[in-house]
Amino acid sequence: MKDNGLLVQYFTANTTDSQNLWKKAAEDAAALKKMGATAVWFPPATKGAQGKEDMGYAPYDLYDLGEFDQKGSVGTRYGTKEEYLAAIKAMKAEGINVYADVAVRQKLGADKIEKVTAADFNSKDIPQMIGNKKTVGALSKFTFPGRKTKYSKFKWNWRHFAGIDWQQDEFRKRVCALEGRNPEEAEKEFSKYDYIVGCEIDFYNQEVYDELMSWAQWYEKNTDVDGYRFQEAEAIPAWFIKDFVAAVSDIPVTSRKKTNEDAPEFIHKDIFAVGDFWHWNVDYLNGYIKATDDQAALFDVPLHFNFHDASVADGAYNMADLLKGSLMMSNPEKAVTFVDNHESQVGGILESYVEDWFKPLAYAVVLLRQQGYPCLYIGDYAGIPQIKVKSKKTILNKLLKLRKKYAYGNQHDYFDHSDVVGWTREGDEEHKDSGLAVVMSDGVGGTKRMYVGRQFAGTHFADVMGNAKYDIKIDEEGCGEFYVNRRGLSVWIKKDCKL
Numbered sequence: 001m002k003d004n005g006l007l008v009q010y011f012t013a014n015t016t017d018s019q020n021l022w023k024k025a026a027e028d029a030a031a032l033k034k035m036g037a038t039a040v041w042f043p044p045a046t047k048g049a050q051g052k053e054d055m056g057y058a059p060y061d062l063y064d065l066g067e068f069d070q071k072g073s074v075g076t077r078y079g080t081k082e083e084y085l086a087a088i089k090a091m092k093a094e095g096i097n098v099y100a101d102v103a104v105r106q107k108l109g110a111d112k113i114e115k116v117t118a119a120d121f122n123s124k125d126i127p128q129m130i131g132n133k134k135t136v137g138a139l140s141k142f143t144f145p146g147r148k149t150k151y152s153k154f155k156w157n158w159r160h161f162a163g164i165d166w167q168q169d170e171f172r173k174r175v176c177a178l179e180g181r182n183p184e185e186a187e188k189e190f191s192k193y194d195y196i197v198g199c200e201i202d203f204y205n206q207e208v209y210d211e212l213m214s215w216a217q218w219y220e221k222n223t224d225v226d227g228y229r230f231q232e233a234e235a236i237p238a239w240f241i242k243d244f245v246a247a248v249s250d251i252p253v254t255s256r257k258k259t260n261e262d263a264p265e266f267i268h269k270d271i272f273a274v275g276d277f278w279h280w281n282v283d284y285l286n287g288y289i290k291a292t293d294d295q296a297a298l299f300d301v302p303l304h305f306n307f308h309d310a311s312v313a314d315g316a317y318n319m320a321d322l323l324k325g326s327l328m329m330s331n332p333e334k335a336v337t338f339v340d341n342h343e344s345q346v347g348g349i350l351e352s353y354v355e356d357w358f359k360p361l362a363y364a365v366v367l368l369r370q371q372g373y374p375c376l377y378i379g380d381y382a383g384i385p386q387i388k389v390k391s392k393k394t395i396l397n398k399l400l401k402l403r404k405k406y407a408y409g410n411q412h413d414y415f416d417h418s419d420v421v422g423w424t425r426e427g428d429e430e431h432k433d434s435g436l437a438v439v440m441s442d443g444v445g446g447t448k449r450m451y452v453g454r455q456f457a458g459t460h461f462a463d464v465m466g467n468a469k470y471d472i473k474i475d476e477e478g479c480g481e482f483y484v485n486r487r488g489l490s491v492w493i494k495k496d497c498k499l
Contacts, residue, residue, distance in 0.1 A: 002430075004403050005373060006036045007099070011043040012379040013342040013349075014386040015077070017052045022079035026090035035397070036404040039097040039272075041229055041375065045076065045084045046102075049109025049198075052077055056101065057231060058198065060109040061144050062215050063151040065223075070146035071109060088223055097226035099272060100219070104212060105235045107156060108198035112141035116158045138164045140199050151218060154211045162202040203240050212240075213247045220248040226272060233275025233298070234284075238291030245273050245295045274298065274336050278343070278350055280305050282325050289334050297334040299341075300327040300372065304352065307339055307365075311358035315443045315487070319421045322365070332371030339363055340377050346387045360395050360465075360489045361440045367403040368438055368491070369423065370411040376400075398464060401499040402491055408434040414450050419443030420484060426453040437461065437482045437492040445486040452492075454478035460495040471495050 010032075015021055025042070032040065047064035048054025051071035056078075064070055065081040074080060079087075088098045116138045142156035158164070202208055219225075228244070230236060250266040274297045277285055282302045289296060303326035310317040327335035339362040343350040354362050359380060366374040376396070383391030409426035420441045427435025437452050452461075456474040467485040472492070474480045484490040 003038075004036070004407060005038045006367075006400070006403065007039045007041060007336065007373060007375040008032060008035075008037045008381075009041045009338075009341055009375055009377050009379075011078075011342065012377075012384050013055070013345055013347065014379075014384050015043070015055075017075070017077045020079055020083075021077075022083035022087040025087040026083075029087075029090040029094045029096060032091075033094040033096060036400050037096055037376075039099060039226070040091055041099045042084075042087070042101060043078060044101045044103055044231075045078065045081075045223075047071060047076055057103050058108040059103045060107065060142070061147060062104075063218070064144075064147055068144075068146040068150075070144065085223065088225065092224075097272070098223075099227035099229050099274070100223065100225040101229045101231065102219075103231040104201065105232050106198040106200045107142060107161075110139035110141055110156075110199065111143045111145060112139075113137045114140050114158050116140065116164075118164070138199075140164055152211070152215065154207075156199075158199075160202055160205055160208050161199040162204075163200045165198055165200075200235075203237050209240075209243075213243065216244050216247045217251055220269075220271075221251050226269075228271070228273050230273065230275045230296070233277045233288065233296070234279065236275075238288055238296070241273060241275065242292045242295045245271050245292075272297070276343075277301065280325075282327055282330050285327055286331055289331060294334065297336050297373065298327060299375070300335045300337045302326045303328050303335075303337055303365075304339065304344060304354070307354045307358065307362040308344075308352045310442055311355035311362075313442070315419075317442055318418045319440075319442055320415050320418055322421065323415060328369070328372040335372040336375055337366045337372035338375040338377065339366055340380060341375070342377075342379070345377075345379055345384065346389060356390070356392075357487060358442070359392055360399070361442070363392075363396060363399050364438055364440060364489055364491065367399045368407045368425070368436065370425070374403075395465075398499060399491075402436060402464070402493070405431065405499070406434045406436045406493050406497070409453075412451050414448055417448070420446045420448050422448050422450055422482060422484075424450050424452040426455070433494055433497045435493070437480065438490070439482045439484040439492075440489045441484045442487055445484050445488060447481045447483045449479055449481050451477070451479045456494070461492040462495040463490040463492050464499060465490050468492075 044056025045065045046059050047061045047070055048056050049058040049060045051073040066075040067081040091098050115135055117133055118136050140158040249271045250268050277298045278301050280302050285298050306322055323329050328337055339354050344352045346353050380392050381396050383389055407425055408431045409428045411425055413423045415421045422439035424437045425435055437450055439448050457476050457478055460471045460473050462471050467488050467490045468483045472480045482492055
């Protein structure tokens, strides 16, 4: 019997080094399993430019997982390498897959300055050069003195980068293109960013490509993670992600004894890959997925934007459009659906927070529908005290139990009204008493007649969210008049069933 999958994002933008995340994750593995998690998304384990202060998205040394005394600390913001590996093992012991967050677009925190010939370019129109070429001191040489040559002898220099962000002030961020680099050659079709952060990696450089593929295999062999989340996928060539997945899916068996000729040369593993492609246009997302030969899934950013827009519209949003333009509807097998994350949260770098009153409705869409692979944000579940985001554990636990026990079978949609919309699931034979009806409203509320299945004819359904105080009877045609309160969510299951 296969239960519904659930990905949990196990960190927020406010997770600090004092919270000992890797240790806490190992302790929480059993609890995550109980709530229905089948996978966790961990933050970057690699050493960042700010050491313990770094979230991991300003990558310095990809081989330092909290093992070397670099950037002022041995451990990262989340702990040491030993603690990271222990957290992964604890999750796997509970049958939970682990996805690693990898930031490979750029490098920051260089060890040495190099003199290079460069030119300023307009940050809003990158092909437009500003002024003349000049010799500048670029922070572009990475020698990793703390690690020395352990794991890799590769040293990064300006030739390995497509551009360097070398001059910033409060109001302006410029980029410099290095001698011999044409910024027009870069793939910008899917990118929303026209500026460079740190040293932007040149994926077309053969030395860079070989080093990153070698690192990918090293990472997989040392951590045994089950998948990867790619930060700023829109700035990474789709072919690179395809090749990355291929590299980590088949790891060479270097310890094979020569006398055992039948032993496999490679260990094959199915690897999950998901990209962070922050764009509202689902055509861009689907184009990128296709360019990876369908190796990558993407977060359903358009759906998130729909949630955000509905939450701030104060009842004026057309709920019939809630799913329109989403990856969930156009490419459900490749849609990782979410409500909020560390980037969209209050104070996030891409703040587009879904207001609290709408969170139950949004999570019902993510958790109780047939399409998409849902990602639960731990910041919504446990709260984020630093920014006064309250825990929604009580209502989320209800929805998680509904997903685990009842959200199965054929689906029927009723997104046909500006205020009151819903859907039903007929249930299946593998999950006893499964099947449900969901109805929600951003306005005055009301009832909606929906088909839940002829097998339920004559049975009574109750609203487990506690909004409707009465039961309803399913008629001979398998339909019921399902009620929802003003700006509310109701989920109806068979009356005698329990969460």
